[in-house]
Amino acid sequence: TQLLEQSPQFLSIQEGENLTVYCNSSSVFSSLQWYRQEPGEGPVLLVTVVTGGEVKKLKRLTFQFGDARKDSSLHITAAQPGDTGLYLCAGGSGAQKLVFGQGTRLTINP
């Protein structure tokens, strides 16, 4: 069974600070996706990374896929209250479905 472990599970920081969220597995994935979910809404896809070592940037968010395609990180620079939400990583392995991590609940305080 493929598992994805996210850390930390909870993170509360002040506006303007930087943060990194990690997504780790002992299994190799063909892709890693990051989603953000706000209360009462469905998750929204932020990015898909498919190549080991790949780095993608989305404004203040930087996503990295590990060289061995077993882990990924999400770095947010100068966090804003609008970044508050549940961040989910999800791994794809060609099995018609994604494996979700347990999520990181991020709160940015003004």
Added chain:
Amino acid sequence: DTEVTQTPKHLVMGMTNKKSLKCEQHMGHRAMYWYKQKAKKPPELMFVYSYEKLSINESVPSRFSPECPNSSLLNLHLHALQPEDSALYLCASSQDLEVNFYGYTFGSGTRLTVV
């Protein structure tokens, strides 16, 4: 249209009721999914439809019955549910089963409460 639309947004039902959740997308996606999400947990896969045929059933109890009338619609029929079935039910679609690369487009969900 880049949305997945779910109705109703909220539903309260008794344990003897029969109700249906509806999901619609007009993006031409050929794979559609039902997920269940409990509070503070990640989504759990229930069913996968590919080209209107049931592809995966994650050992879901028969009180949940999915239906895919056409490529744009996905229903989830509910009957004799238990209070522990209360959750956010999410519909998602993907361009096809290569979800590794295309990812999911999720709807906003139906918040179901069973009393």
